Amino acid sequence: MRLEEDIVGSGWKVGEIMGSEAALATRYGVSRWVIREALRIAEQDGLVEIRRGRFGGIAVSAPVLTVVGSSIRQFLSVSRVSNDVLYEARFVLECFAASLAIARLPPAQAESLRELAERASAAPAAQHSAMIFLILREVLRAAGNSALEAFTYALSQTTIELALLRGADEAELNHIASRQLQFRIKLIHAILAGDGASATEQINSFCQLGISFLYGLKQGKKDLALLVAQHHLIHDARNKTARPKLTEQVAWEIEYDLIANDWAPGTLLGSEAALMQRYKVSRSVIREAIRPLERLGVVEMCRGKHSGLKVATPEPSAIIRSVVLYLNYSKNNDFASYELRKEIERVVVQALAAAPAAARTPTTERLTAFSEFKFRASLGSLRQVVHDLGQIFAAATPNLIFSFFLRILAETVLLSSRCVLSVNDAATVIRTVQTQAGKLGRAIQGGESELARNGIDEIWDTLREAYDLPKKKARQDGEACQAAPPSLT
Numbered sequence: 001m002r003l004e005e006d007i008v009g010s011g012w013k014v015g016e017i018m019g020s021e022a023a024l025a026t027r028y029g030v031s032r033w034v035i036r037e038a039l040r041i042a043e044q045d046g047l048v049e050i051r052r053g054r055f056g057g058i059a060v061s062a063p064v065l066t067v068v069g070s071s072i073r074q075f076l077s078v079s080r081v082s083n084d085v086l087y088e089a090r091f092v093l094e095c096f097a098a099s100l101a102i103a104r105l106p107p108a109q110a111e112s113l114r115e116l117a118e119r120a121s122a123a124p125a126a127q128h129s130a131m132i133f134l135i136l137r138e139v140l141r142a143a144g145n146s147a148l149e150a151f152t153y154a155l156s157q158t159t160i161e162l163a164l165l166r167g168a169d170e171a172e173l174n175h176i177a178s179r180q181l182q183f184r185i186k187l188i189h190a191i192l193a194g195d196g197a198s199a200t201e202q203i204n205s206f207c208q209l210g211i212s213f214l215y216g217l218k219q220g221k222k223d224l225a226l227l228v229a230q231h232h233l234i235h236d237a238r239n240k241t242a243r244p245k246l247t248e249q250v251a252w253e254i255e256y257d258l259i260a261n262d263w264a265p266g267t268l269l270g271s272e273a274a275l276m277q278r279y280k281v282s283r284s285v286i287r288e289a290i291r292p293l294e295r296l297g298v299v300e301m302c303r304g305k306h307s308g309l310k311v312a313t314p315e316p317s318a319i320i321r322s323v324v325l326y327l328n329y330s331k332n333n334d335f336a337s338y339e340l341r342k343e344i345e346r347v348v349v350q351a352l353a354a355a356p357a358a359a360r361t362p363t364t365e366r367l368t369a370f371s372e373f374k375f376r377a378s379l380g381s382l383r384q385v386v387h388d389l390g391q392i393f394a395a396a397t398p399n400l401i402f403s404f405f406l407r408i409l410a411e412t413v414l415l416s417s418r419c420v421l422s423v424n425d426a427a428t429v430i431r432t433v434q435t436q437a438g439k440l441g442r443a444i445q446g447g448e449s450e451l452a453r454n455g456i457d458e459i460w461d462t463l464r465e466a467y468d469l470p471k472k473k474a475r476q477d478g479e480a481c482q483a484a485p486p487s488l489t
Contacts, residue, residue, distance in 0.1 A: 017057040072154035089401040098199040100143035117188040129177040166217040250289035341409040353449040363396040367441030377427035
C-alpha cells in the first residue's frame with residue numbers, strides 16, 4: 001500500500017527507474033520477500049514494470065486503462081452478475097457517454113469517428129467483433145471521462161466473458177457481432193449529428209439484442225482454447241503480440257472453473273499437489289496463478305488439518321483501491337469522476353422512489369441520520385460528507401454493478417479530492433448538503449421519483465459551486481486589486 005501511494009503521489013515520471021528489489025526493501029525496511037510480493041501487486045495494478053537485464057530495475061508505469069478494466073471485469077465475472085443487471089448498467093453508462101460525446105466532441109475527433117464508421121461498414125465479418133470494441137473505445141474517449149471509460153469498457157469485457165462461459169462458439173460470436181455492429185455505426189452517425197434521442201435508441205437496440213443473445217445460449221462445455229484466445233485479444237493492453245504467461249492462462253482456467261461450476265463458498269478445490277496435477281503445472285506456477293484470485297477474495301489457501309484451496313466470497317476492497325489509484329493517476333479534476341457518480345445516483349434514487357415502501361425505508365433512515373449528524377467544521381469533514389453520501393446510495397441499489405461503481409467513486413474523494421475551502425465555507429456547504437439530503441430522503445420515502453432525481457441535482461449543484469468557490473474568490477480578489485486606486489505611500 002505504501003509503495004503504491006508513493007508511486008502515485010511522488011511525481012515519478014513514467015519509465016523512471018525506482019531502483020532494485022534490494023534498494024526498495026531497504027527503503028521500506030522490509031525483507032526482499034515482502035517487497036517482491038508488493039511489487040507483484042503493483043505490477044498487476046499497472047503501476048510498475050519489472051525490467052530484466054543489465055539495465056533493468058523497477059520502472060514506473062502509468063496504470064493502463066485495460067489493465068484496470070480487466071480487474072473490474074474479473075470481479076464482476078466471479079460475482080456472477082445477471083444478464084439484466086449487466087445490461088442495465090451498460091445502457092445507463094453508454095447513454096451517458098454518448099451524451100457527453102455529443103456535448104464535447106472536438107472537430108478532429110469527429111472526423112476520426114466518421115472515418116471509423118466508414119471502416120466499420122466495409123470491414124469483413126471476421127473483424128466485426130473488434131470493430132465493436134474499437135467504436136466503443138472511441139466514443140468513450142470522446143466523452144472525456146476516465147472513470148466512465150474504465151467502467152464502461154470493463155462491462156463490455158464482462159459481456160464477452162459471460163458469452164464464452166455459457167458455451168458461445170466463434171461462429172455465434174461473429175454472427176451476433178455482425179448484427180450489433182450496425183447499431184454501433186448508427187450510434188456514430190447519431191453522435192456526429194448531435195441527436196441524443198437517436199443515440200439512445202441505437203444503444204437500446206444494441207443492448208436488447210445482446211441480452212437476448214445471452215439468454216438464448218445453452219450452458220455448454222466451454223472451448224478453453226477459444227477462451228484463452230479471446231482473453232488475450234481483449235485484455236492484454238500492453239503487448240498485443242506477446243503470448244500470455246503460463247501463470248495467466250492457469251489463473252484464467254481456475255477462474256473459469258469457479259464460475260462455470262458455481263462452487264459455493266467453503267468448497268475445497270484441492271491441495272497444491274492436486275491442483276498441480278489437475279492443471280499440469282509446477283507448484284510455483286500454481287502459487288502465482290492463484291495470487292490475483294486471492295486478492296479478489298475469491299479463493300483462500302488454508303493450512304492445517306483442512307488444508308487446500310477453498311472457495312471464498314468475493315471481496316472488492318482490493319479492486320476498489322486499484323481503480324481509485326488509476327483515477328487519481330489520471331489527473332482528472334474532481335467532477336470528471338463526480339459527474340459520472342451523479343448520473344448513477346440519479347438512476348438509483350429514481351428507481352428506489354418507485355420501489356415498494358419497505359425497500360425505501362432503510363435508505364431514508366440512513367439519509368435522516370446523515371442529515372442530523374454533527375460533523376466538525378473542516379475541509380476533511382466535507383470530504384467525509386461526500387464520501388458517506390456515496391456509500392449510502394451504493395447500499396441503496398440492488399444493482400451490484402451500480403453499487404460497486406459508487407463505492408469506487410465515493411472512495412476517490414478521500415484520496416484525490418482537489419477541493420480547497422476555508423473552515424467557514426466548508427461548514428456552510430456541509431449544513432446545506434445535510435439539509436438537501438434530508439429533503440431527498442423525504443422525496444424517496446414519498447415515492448416521488450422525479451423529485452428524488454432533482455434532489456441529487458441540487459446536492460451536486462451545491463458541491464460543484466463549493467469546489468469552484470476558491471477560484472471564484474481568487475478572480476474577484478484579482479478584479480478588486482485592479483480596480484483599487486494606486487497607493488499614495
